[in-house]
Amino acid sequence: MDQLNHKKDASGHLSASALSQALLLIGPFREVVTFKEAPLAGPLSENDLGIIKEGGIVVDSSGVIVATGLFTALQEMYKGRSDCKYCPTTADQVLLPGFIDAHTHILFAGSRARDYSLRLAGKSYLQIAQSGGGIMETVRATRQAADTALLNALQQRLIKLQGAGVTTVEVKSGYGLSVSQELRMLRLLKTLSHMPELDFMEVVPTCLAAHINPPDSGLVKNSDYLKELSLDLLPQIKAEGLAKRVDIFVEDTAFTLREARTYLGCAKALGFDLTVHADQFTPGAAQLAVEMKAVSADHLEAVTQKGIEALADSKTVATVLPGASLGLGIPMAPARKLLDAGCILALASDWNPGSAPMGDLLTQASLMGAYQQLNMAETLAAITFRAAAALGLTDRGRLKAGLFADMQAYNVKDYREILYHQGQLRPAIIWKKSKPYDQ
Ligand code: NIG
Ligand code: FE
Numbered sequence: 001m002d003q004l005n006h007k008k009d010a011s012g013h014l015s016a017s018a019l020s021q022a023l024l025l026i027g028p029f030r031e032v033v034t035f036k037e038a039p040l041a042g043p044l045s046e047n048d049l050g051i052i053k054e055g056g057i058v059v060d061s062s063g064v065i066v067a068t069g070l071f072t073a074l075q076e077m078y079k080g081r082s083d084c085k086y087c088p089t090t091a092d093q094v095l096l097p098g099f100i101d102a103h104t105h106i107l108f109a110g111s112r113a114r115d116y117s118l119r120l121a122g123k124s125y126l127q128i129a130q131s132g133g134g135i136m137e138t139v140r141a142t143r144q145a146a147d148t149a150l151l152n153a154l155q156q157r158l159i160k161l162q163g164a165g166v167t168t169v170e171v172k173s174g175y176g177l178s179v180s181q182e183l184r185m186l187r188l189l190k191t192l193s194h195m196p197e198l199d200f201m202e203v204v205p206t207c208l209a210a211h212i213n214p215p216d217s218g219l220v221k222n223s224d225y226l227k228e229l230s231l232d233l234l235p236q237i238k239a240e241g242l243a244k245r246v247d248i249f250v251e252d253t254a255f256t257l258r259e260a261r262t263y264l265g266c267a268k269a270l271g272f273d274l275t276v277h278a279d280q281f282t283p284g285a286a287q288l289a290v291e292m293k294a295v296s297a298d299h300l301e302a303v304t305q306k307g308i309e310a311l312a313d314s315k316t317v318a319t320v321l322p323g324a325s326l327g328l329g330i331p332m333a334p335a336r337k338l339l340d341a342g343c344i345l346a347l348a349s350d351w352n353p354g355s356a357p358m359g360d361l362l363t364q365a366s367l368m369g370a371y372q373q374l375n376m377a378e379t380l381a382a383i384t385f386r387a388a389a390a391l392g393l394t395d396r397g398r399l400k401a402g403l404f405a406d407m408q409a410y411n412v413k414d415y416r417e418i419l420y421h422q423g424q425l426r427p428a429i430i431w432k433k434s435k436p437y438d439q
């Protein structure tokens with residue numbers, strides 16, 4: 001296991017074959033949390049963490065995990081190979097999959113501190129929305145902001161997420177709310193994949209043009225606004241490859257179940273994956289999400305027993321958003337009940353300027369774990385492989401051969417320290433597709 005013997009082409013770059021063969025053995029770690037065999041749905045126990053004590057990992061330079069196992073066994077296996085380099089750990093460390101934040105709205109400008117103070121003084125989120133504040137305030141600020149300002153703000157937020165161990169993040173549009181402004185937002189998101197300085201994070205874009213029907217759409221009926229989106233926006237998103245996912249906010253101040261059913265049907269027919277802002281204040285949309293075979297139903301603070309049963313009996317991931325409860329001062333979604341019923345439970349930050357300004361997945365996951373009595377395996381699963389499922393991704397979220405080497409190491413001896421510190425402990429190293437970033 002020597003220094004890499006790189007084959008270079010005439011221009012001095014590594015040839016593709018040399019790159020795909022370059023291996024890296026990293027270790028030893030006091031614990032490697034793999035989640036190798038953990039089930040997708042229902043309650044978990046500590047065994048499901050699939051912990052390898054004194055473990056190691058072999059990754060390749062194309063960004064994929066080649067092997068995990070006892071460090072000494074991997075060392076034995078790879079030591080004679082000239083294509084395998086060794087990267088020793090320099091402290092006691094625990095390795096685990098990178099976190100996945102499967103629901104955010106972090107492409108926005110402006111602040112909603114005013115809303116927040118109004119809420120603290122007694123106004124509700126829905127009352128503020130009804131009086132012209134809320135989402136529309138952010139829409140106005142976002143429309144006015146220059147592309148560079150929006151991208152800079154987004155970049156800062158991505159850096160903050162990475163600092164908390166996040167390696168994949170879903171980002172919704174939804175503060176443009178016209179065909180042209182929604183296209184602008186999604187096109188901005190697309191430019192990220194061509195920005196090498198942002199290669200530490202993968203952004204999964206989602207179209208949330210159906211956030212609300214903005215008063216300036218000129219369309220009095222919600223159904224007309226949704227029709228316009230179906231006819232003029234969604235086909236264009238498809239044609240430009242801007243997003244594979246479509247979301248809708250089903251709520252008294254946004255869209256009805258009936259309106260959502262028609263819109264989601266159109267999106268589905270165009271080949272989009274579906275996700276729904278469901279049961280945040282008013283129940284009913286969890287069942288709609290299941291009926292429409294949505295990939296996920298998100299929020300669920302007000303979900304009923306019927307909704308829980310429908311989700312449990314489906315492949316639709318129940319994504320809970322404690323950040324919105326913390327931002328609004330309302331009870332959290334019944335995560336424990338959802339798990340016990342057999343649902344697939346994911347947990348995301350919902351980072352947005354209105355209801356969830358904190359934007360700290362690890363802190364929120366720790367707190368929800370404490371309030372909902374989720375054991376540590378369940379909480380960590382909800383922000384790793386189960387969060388991947390919420391985005392329809394099967395190529396990440398566990399440390400397992402063949403999956404992406406998206407991972408993070410903490411300077412601790414025992415994985416339990418991570419949630420115990422309730423978000424105050426941060427990873428020392430993060431790898432995105434095998435590429436390391438020291439924090
Ligand atoms: O998920 N509930 C709808 N959408 C966001 C809030 C958006 C906003 O208030 O700006 C949410 O909480
Ligand atoms: Fe949201």
